[in-house]
Amino acid sequence: MTVKLSISVPDDVAAYLQSQGNASAAVTAAVRRVLPEARRTRQREAAQGFGKHLRERTPQQVDADTALVEASNDIALRGSEW
Known part of the structure; x- marks a missing residue:
C-alpha cells in the first residue's frame, strides 16, 4: 500500500x-x-514467513527443489552443453 504525501523541504533537498x-x-x-x-x-x-513456507513443504516438493538446484549447479559449473 502506498500513501501520497505533500511535504515542504529545504531548497537543497528539493534540488536533490x-x-x-x-x-x-x-x-x-x-x-x-x-x-x-x-x-x-x-x-x-x-524470514519467519519464509521459514514457515519451508517447513510446510511436502517431501516431494523438497525433492523437486533439490533436483532443480542440482541441475542449475551442473549447468553453472559445466556450461550449458547438453
Whole structure:
C-alpha cells in the first residue's frame, strides 16, 4: 500500500530529489535508513514467513527443489552443453 504525501523541504533537498529518477524511492530509502528497527521487524517477519513456507513443504516438493538446484549447479559449473 502506498500513501501520497505533500511535504515542504529545504531548497537543497528539493534540488536533490528533483535530480533523482524516482523521488519517492529516494525518500523511502532515506527514511528507512533512519528507522532501522522498523526495517529489522519487516525483515524478521519476512524470514519467519519464509521459514514457515519451508517447513510446510511436502517431501516431494523438497525433492523437486533439490533436483532443480542440482541441475542449475551442473549447468553453472559445466556450461550449458547438453
